Amino acid sequence: MTERKKAMARVRTIFESSPDGILLLGPDGKISLANAAAPRIFGYEPSEVVGRPVEMLIPERLRTRHREHRRSFTRENRERPMGDGPGELLGLHKDGHEIPVDIALRPIEMEEGRCVITTIRDLTERKRLEREFFVARQIQQALLPERMPSLPGFEMAADLRSAQATCGDFVGFTPHRDGSVVLTVGDVSGHGFGPAILTACVISYLRAFSGTEPELPVILTRTNKMLCAETRMEDFATALLVRVIPEKRILEYASAAHPYGYVFGRDGELTARLGSTGLPLGMFEDAVYREGASVKLEPGDTLVLVTDGVYEAMSPDERQFGVDGISEAVRPVLGKSATEITEAVYGAVAAFSRTSRTQNPACPPYPRVPRCSSQACTSLADPSGTTTAPFWA
Numbered sequence: 001m002t003e004r005k006k007a008m009a010r011v012r013t014i015f016e017s018s019p020d021g022i023l024l025l026g027p028d029g030k031i032s033l034a035n036a037a038a039p040r041i042f043g044y045e046p047s048e049v050v051g052r053p054v055e056m057l058i059p060e061r062l063r064t065r066h067r068e069h070r071r072s073f074t075r076e077n078r079e080r081p082m083g084d085g086p087g088e089l090l091g092l093h094k095d096g097h098e099i100p101v102d103i104a105l106r107p108i109e110m111e112e113g114r115c116v117i118t119t120i121r122d123l124t125e126r127k128r129l130e131r132e133f134f135v136a137r138q139i140q141q142a143l144l145p146e147r148m149p150s151l152p153g154f155e156m157a158a159d160l161r162s163a164q165a166t167c168g169d170f171v172g173f174t175p176h177r178d179g180s181v182v183l184t185v186g187d188v189s190g191h192g193f194g195p196a197i198l199t200a201c202v203i204s205y206l207r208a209f210s211g212t213e214p215e216l217p218v219i220l221t222r223t224n225k226m227l228c229a230e231t232r233m234e235d236f237a238t239a240l241l242v243r244v245i246p247e248k249r250i251l252e253y254a255s256a257a258h259p260y261g262y263v264f265g266r267d268g269e270l271t272a273r274l275g276s277t278g279l280p281l282g283m284f285e286d287a288v289y290r291e292g293a294s295v296k297l298e299p300g301d302t303l304v305l306v307t308d309g310v311y312e313a314m315s316p317d318e319r320q321f322g323v324d325g326i327s328e329a330v331r332p333v334l335g336k337s338a339t340e341i342t343e344a345v346y347g348a349v350a351a352f353s354r355t356s357r358t359q360n361p362a363c364p365p366y367p368r369v370p371r372c373s374s375q376a377c378t379s380l381a382d383p384s385g386t387t388t389a390p391f392w393a
Contacts, residue, residue, distance in 0.1 A: 021120035027113035029053055029070055041101075041122045043094030054118070059092045073105060074114055080105040091120070100127050149175040152246050157338040161346065168195045168237075169307055170203050174210035179246060182210045182219075186239035186258065187307040195235075202227065202237045202281065216241045216254035217289040220278060224256070224289070227282035236282040240274065240305055249297040254289055256281045259311050262323060266300025268331035270323070274305070302330055302341065310345065313353045321352050 015022055021038030023031050031049050039046050042057050049056070054070070055063040073080065081104050091099040100123040108115050148156035160171060168188035175181050184206050188199045205223040213219050219241060227237070240258035242251055253261065253274050261274030278289035297303075304326055313321040329348035333341050 018119075021122070023049075023054065023118040023120065025054055025070075025116045025118055027074070027115060029055070029067070032115070038120060041099065041120060042091060048094075057091050059090055059098055062090065070116075074107065074116065077107050077114065079107070091122075099124060149173045149181055151175075151181050151244065152179070154244070154246060155338050157342060159342050159346065168199050169309060170199055172203060172207055172210075174207060176211075176214075181244050182216070183242045183244060183305075184210065184239060185305045185307065186237055186256075187309075188237045189235060198231065198235055198237065201230070202239065206239060206241070210241070215291075216243060216252060217277070217291050220254055220256050220281065220289040221287070224279075224281045224287050225285055228285040231282050236280040238280050238307070242274070242303070242305065251295040251297060251303065253292045253295075254278070255292065256287075256289060259306050259308060260323070261303060261305040262326060263295055263297075264302040264304070264327070264330055264334070265298065266302075266334060268327070268334060270327065271301070300335065302334055304330060304345070310349055313349045315352050316354055321349055325349070325352055 015033075015035050018035060018037060021041045022035040023038055024033035026032045030051060030053055032051070034046050034049050036046070039049060042049070055066055058066050089101050089103055091101045093099055102121045102123055104119040106117045106119075108117055156173070160169065168190065170184070170186050170188075172184035173181055174184070184203075186202060186206070188195045188202060190198075202223065205226050206219065209219040209222045213222065220239065223239070227235075238256055238258040240253065240255045240261060242253045242261065244251060251263075251274075255261075255274060255276045256278050257276045257280040262270055263272035263274070265271045272295045274292055274295070277292050279287040281287075306326065310326070311320075311322060313325070315321075325348060326345065329345045330341065333344040336344075
């Protein structure tokens with residue numbers, strides 16, 4: 001009896017310390033035991049629910065159907081884990097409002113007959129976050145390019161892939177009246193709802209200033225001042241701006257601490273690196289940005305711009321993808337279309353890190369910008385096969 005009491009005490013400790021609500025239902029469907037979390041979820045004191053039918057915790061319109069489900073489950077004598085419920089499940093709070101819940105069921109034989117241990121998880125906070133992520137994602141969708149701008153002698157393609165519902169990576173294209181196009185790739189620190197909103201702000205500022213300001217360092221300076229005035233120092237972004245001047249076949253660039261951009265010759269040799277020319281955006285109001293050395297594009301050249309989703313991808317044995325991985329992915333497809341080159345780089349990253357190339361069903365694609373796996377890709381290619389430039393974010 002002493003050992004049994006000790007065992008019961010241990011079970012009681014586990015029972016009461018669970019963050020999920022736990023109810024023990026008798027064969028008649030009445031609550032015979034409730035842990036502390038269960039009443040907190042529903043707003044009742046334990047004494048108010050023990051001895052009462054479990055249907056008191058279910059919206060009235062669903063009670064008849066619930067009784068049928070409960071009796072059927074008891075007869076079948078099987079477990080039901082979390083997530084296996086018949087669609088969305090709802091509980092009823094004491095004050096009358098409905099609560100989204102998930103429930104796990106486990107039958108257990110006791111002296112009085114077959115009882116059911118019911119574990120209840122309150123999904124209210126999860127649903128709230130899902131709504132916030134949906135709003136953030138809608139904002140991001142609205143700011144991403146729906147179509148590639150026209151650039152004589154070049155072909156463009158874009159691809160943005162994220163492992164979550166929102167991501168901090170972004171791409172953009174701003175055409176100018178002089179025929180040039182400013183290409184933007186960047187990344188915002190952190191993950192989740194806050195960084196998603198910050199991403200939208202960064203995209204908006206860069207797009208607005210790129211459309212009116214001809215100097216790339218000035219675009220970064222003005223964006224930086226806006227972010228410093230509105231965000232904390234720990235909320236920052238990196239960005240790489242590249243102006244493509246088609247008639248001169250010249251690239252001009254400025255970079256706010258963004259990873260290198262790479263230019264490969266038609267023979268596959270690395271001919272130029274586009275390094276950082278200033279601090280991240282949003283950290284120091286007096287940060288100074290300068291323009292990097294311009295690059296003359298030769299026929300067959302390929303430009304690759306990346307964020308850490310590509311550059312820092314890790315293999316199972318903890319090797320970094322890096323510039324070697326980018327080079328090995330690009331060289332076999334030089335001269336092919338922009339879409340084929342970006343797909344080749346993404347495929348190489350996926351194979352290197354042993355990640356699935358299957359679209360995450362929880363993250364449906366942006367319009368015309370497929371998403372999956374924490375990376376984004378944009379491509380610029382000459383239809384004649386003379387110049388190709390994929391841009392990865």
